Amino acid sequence: MEHKASPLNxxxxxxxxxxxxxxxxxxxxxxxxxxxxxxGYVTNLSNARPWGLWVGVDVATxxxxxxxxFTTAALAHIFGRHYxxxxxxxxxxxxxxxxxxxxxxxxxxIGRSWAIWKPMFYxxxxxxxxxxxxxxxxxxxxxxxxxxxxxxxxFKGRVNLPGIMAVFNPLIEMILKIxxxxxxxxxxxxxxxxxxxxxxxxxxxxxxxxxxxxxLHPLWYTPILPLLFLxxxxxxxxxxxxxxxxxxxxxxxxxxxxxxxxPLTRITIFLLGIYMFLKFGDMFVRGTYIYLLDGTxxxxxxxxxxxLGIMVPWIMLLFEKVRNSRKGVFxxxxxxxGGVVINRxxxxxxxxxxxxxxxxxxxxxxxxxxxxxxxxTLMFIYRIIVTYLPVLQAPKEVSx
Numbered sequence: 001m002e003h004k005a006s007p008l009n010x011x012x013x014x015x016x017x018x019x020x021x022x023x024x025x026x027x028x029x030x031x032x033x034x035x036x037x038x039x040g041y042v043t044n045l046s047n048a049r050p051w052g053l054w055v056g057v058d059v060a061t062x063x064x065x066x067x068x069x070f071t072t073a074a075l076a077h078i079f080g081r082h083y084x085x086x087x088x089x090x091x092x093x094x095x096x097x098x099x100x101x102x103x104x105x106x107x108x109x110i111g112r113s114w115a116i117w118k119p120m121f122y123x124x125x126x127x128x129x130x131x132x133x134x135x136x137x138x139x140x141x142x143x144x145x146x147x148x149x150x151x152x153x154x155f156k157g158r159v160n161l162p163g164i165m166a167v168f169n170p171l172i173e174m175i176l177k178i179x180x181x182x183x184x185x186x187x188x189x190x191x192x193x194x195x196x197x198x199x200x201x202x203x204x205x206x207x208x209x210x211x212x213x214x215x216l217h218p219l220w221y222t223p224i225l226p227l228l229f230l231x232x233x234x235x236x237x238x239x240x241x242x243x244x245x246x247x248x249x250x251x252x253x254x255x256x257x258x259x260x261x262x263p264l265t266r267i268t269i270f271l272l273g274i275y276m277f278l279k280f281g282d283m284f285v286r287g288t289y290i291y292l293l294d295g296t297x298x299x300x301x302x303x304x305x306x307x308l309g310i311m312v313p314w315i316m317l318l319f320e321k322v323r324n325s326r327k328g329v330f331x332x333x334x335x336x337x338g339g340v341v342i343n344r345x346x347x348x349x350x351x352x353x354x355x356x357x358x359x360x361x362x363x364x365x366x367x368x369x370x371x372x373x374x375x376x377t378l379m380f381i382y383r384i385i386v387t388y389l390p391v392l393q394a395p396k397e398v399s400x
Contacts, residue, residue, distance in 0.1 A: 005089055005390035007154070010252055012387055020376040020383075027373010030366045034108060042366025048356040051109065053363040056348035057371055058105030060205055061341050062098050063136070064233050068244070069095020069143065070198035071237030075267075077191045086393045087260055089150060090248065091241050093391055096143040097378050103140065108370060128207040135201035142194045146187065152180040154389050203230040209347060217351035218288045219302045224278065225347075231275040236340040238264040238271070239313075239333035246330045254392060258326055265323045265332070269314065272336060276310045301342065301350050309339015 034042045045052055068091040076084045107113045119133040156176045206229030209216050222228070242261045249256055283289050291299050313335040322328035349361065363371075386392050 005086075005150075005393055007390055008252065008387045008392060010387065012383070016251070017380065017383060020380045023369075023372045023376035024380060025373075026369045027371075027376065030369040030373065031108060033366060034370070035113075039109075039111060042364060042370070044361060044364045044367070048354045049361050052349060052361055053367045053371055054105055054109040056345045057341075058374060059102050059109070060344040060348050062102045062105065063202065063205060064229075064236060064340050064344055065240055065337065066095040066098030066102075067198065067202065067233040067237040068240040069098075070195045071234060072241055073146070073191050074195045077188070078195065084260055084264070086257060087241050087245055087264075089391045090244060090386075092143065092146055093382060093385060094240070094244055096140075096147055097382055099136065099140045099143060101374050101378050102136065105374060128204050128210075132201050132204045132208070135197045135204065139194060139197040139201065142190050142197065145183070145190050146194065149180060149183050149187070150389055150391060152176050152183075156180060198233070199230060202233040203227065205229050206347075209352075212352065215352055215354055216347070217291075217298045217302075217353075218286070219283070219291055219298065220347050220351040222282050222286060224282055228275070228278055228282070231271070231278060232340050232343060235268065235272040235275040236336055238268045239336040242329055242333040243337055246326065246333075248386075248392065252392075256326060257393070258324070258329075261329055262323050265317050265329050268333075268336070269317045272310065272314050272317075276314055279306065279310065298346075298351055301346050305339055305342045305346055308335055309342055310336075313339070 030042055039045065043052065043054075072084060072088045072091040075081050076088045107116060110116060119130055120137065124130045157173065203226040206225040206227070209221065209225055210223070213221055242264060245257050245261060248254065292303065293299070313332040316322045316328065316332045316335075319328075322332060
């Protein structure tokens with residue numbers, strides 16, 4: 001099936017966009033306060049509790065939820081399933097924007113943001129964090145390269161600079177044509193590189209917590225934590241595509257993509273099943289099920305993660321009636337996404353407790369406003385890009 005994408009012919013300034021603008025302004029104010037008053041001015045972080053919402057949600061969760069980019073790219077281009085092309089471009093855009101805001105979240109979170117460039121030049125090859133930093137930085141640029149053909153497709157043959165700048169029109173057209181031709185022949189390299197880099201840093205995010213056996217609750221601390229992070233990223237990749245595609249087609253009144261989303265949910269049954277098998281197997285092998293009846297907020301959060309985030313949606317997707325229902329697949333996808341979000345929050349916030357910290361942690365209003373502001377900005381830029389670039393599939397024309 002040919003994927004015919006086109007810019008949206010829709011009104012941009014809608015009530016939803018204005019709401020996003022409000023959150024963006026609130027987040028910008030909080031960010032200004034962070035850089036003028038210091039990180040302690042807008043957060044409840046301390047030396048004993050060095051990370052919180054920004055790492056657990058903006059970074060760890062953001063990386064996981066951007067997995068739809070490399071999973072759909074692998075499916076459509078590496079495994080040759082071009083049937084899924086209509087959802088590949090939106091997933092790629094979501095991944096590119098998601099990783100961009102992961103980097104921005106890191107800039108806000110680290111104490112000396114002006115030194116974020118140093119890992120690129122001062123290598124510590126024994127550090128897992130170094131591997132994460134390098135892979136994320138390279139993969140972000142790979143995503144930009146993968147998105148360039150979409151930009152060239154929109155502007156190739158249409159460059160029309162005004163006034164004296166018109167003399168550059170032929171040069172820009174030539175650059176676009178040459179660049180598009182080069183990328184067309186070398187794109188397979190970027191796609192494979194993107195998949196490899198994604199697998200590396202998705203698992204390495206779990207490796208970060210292997211150095212904290214006395215700080216992370218036994219329900220989450222396990223030697224296979226990197227494998228669990230990787231398999232959960234695989235499991236959430238296609239549900240994220242289902243989630244965003246359903247919201248976009250519903251809110252913008254586009255054609256439903258159920259003919260593509262339904263087959264993706266069958267793949268999700270297998271991927272989520274692997275993740276569930278590893279989670280339960282690890283729990284029984286290590287005997288950590290003894291903590292399930294403790295009644296603490298950590299164990300309750302773990303039970304919610306396993307029950308609502310893994311078991312319930314997996315069982316739902318076993319039924320063909322659910323897989324063929326737009327509401328059914330959206331509900332199951334939302335539960336899977338929520339389960340991965342809770343997992344990352346559990347690992348980096350709920351289950352993590354430093355022996356030096358006696359007080360519990362809850363994010364300050366400034367932390368919440370920054371997170372909401374970044375999410376709103378991501379959605380705002382997404383709306384701009386799909387409005388002016390051929391990302392979404394054009395609606396089918398109905399004969400009179």
